Amino acid sequence: MLIPPGHKVYFASDFHLGAPDAASSLQRERQIVRWLQEAGQDAAHIFLVGDLFDFWFEYKKVIPKGYSRILGKLAELRDRGLEISVFTGNHDMWMGEYFENELQIPVFTGPMEFSFNSKLFYVAHGDGLGPGDYGYKFMKRVFLSRFSRQMFSGLHPSWGISLANYFSRKSRKLVEKETFLGEDKEWLIIYSRKILLQKHIDFFIYGHRHLPLDITLGENSRYINLGDWMDYRSYAVFDGDSLQLKYYLPPDGI
Numbered sequence: 001m002l003i004p005p006g007h008k009v010y011f012a013s014d015f016h017l018g019a020p021d022a023a024s025s026l027q028r029e030r031q032i033v034r035w036l037q038e039a040g041q042d043a044a045h046i047f048l049v050g051d052l053f054d055f056w057f058e059y060k061k062v063i064p065k066g067y068s069r070i071l072g073k074l075a076e077l078r079d080r081g082l083e084i085s086v087f088t089g090n091h092d093m094w095m096g097e098y099f100e101n102e103l104q105i106p107v108f109t110g111p112m113e114f115s116f117n118s119k120l121f122y123v124a125h126g127d128g129l130g131p132g133d134y135g136y137k138f139m140k141r142v143f144l145s146r147f148s149r150q151m152f153s154g155l156h157p158s159w160g161i162s163l164a165n166y167f168s169r170k171s172r173k174l175v176e177k178e179t180f181l182g183e184d185k186e187w188l189i190i191y192s193r194k195i196l197l198q199k200h201i202d203f204f205i206y207g208h209r210h211l212p213l214d215i216t217l218g219e220n221s222r223y224i225n226l227g228d229w230m231d232y233r234s235y236a237v238f239d240g241d242s243l244q245l246k247y248y249l250p251p252d253g254i
Contacts, residue, residue, distance in 0.1 A: 008043055009237070010237050011049060011123070011205050012236075013206075013228070019054035031248065031250045033073045034250055052092055086105050120203075121203045122203070131190060188204075196217060206223075210230070226245075234246070
């Protein structure tokens with residue numbers, strides 16, 4: 001699509017709302033809502049590229065509580081006609097029909113390609129892509145199976161959501177702070193270079209790694225990792241010609 005003059009395309013990921021505790025999550029949610037409000041003034045499209053929530057599961061009649069501000073803001077922006085796309089991540093892979101039915105926001109579960117002003121974007125959360133990490137890839141298939149969803153849905157929401165939040169926070173404590181491994185070891189860079197052997201992509205846009213990265217892969221091709229909103233409040237914006245990584249500086253007290 002052609003971006004209307006004066007409009008932009010925004011990309012953000014890894015909000016991890018709900019972590020590490022209710023108070024800090026609420027403060028972060030307010031910052032994100034403020035950013036969405038400001039971005040919505042000139043946005044042609046907003047992409048939220050996975051792990052919006054530290055955990056998300058949709059029961060038939062129940063969704064996790066605690067996210068009324070961001071859900072309300074997304075609904076408002078959609079009602080104004082703004083295009084928004086959401087990708088699932090490894091923490092919220094159990095998204096169901098709520099976003100699509102209630103908010104009219106499409107949800108993508110794997111890599112997608114989009115064209116803006118003749119520039120080709122390859123967008124994905126990033127988990128499970130590239131070489132290695134076979135244990136996680138196996139577990140992801142298990143978790144995404146119909147059997148796993150049915151088993152979890154059999155738990156009362158109070159038990160199921162509390163249990164999932166406990167394990168999500170426990171696993172986070174075992175993970176060291178993300179560090180850049182070098183271009184020859186970063187599996188998403190390896191994965192992107194392999195795609196470039198088959199076709200040209202102008203911008204590879206990923207989340208998951210929690211590091212803001214902007215790396216040239218080859219002639220007129222760049223790898224962008226969006227970072228996160230727990231440490232960096234980073235995002236990317238495409239103005240129709242160039243793409244930049246930026247950092248949101250909320251007003252004092254927000």
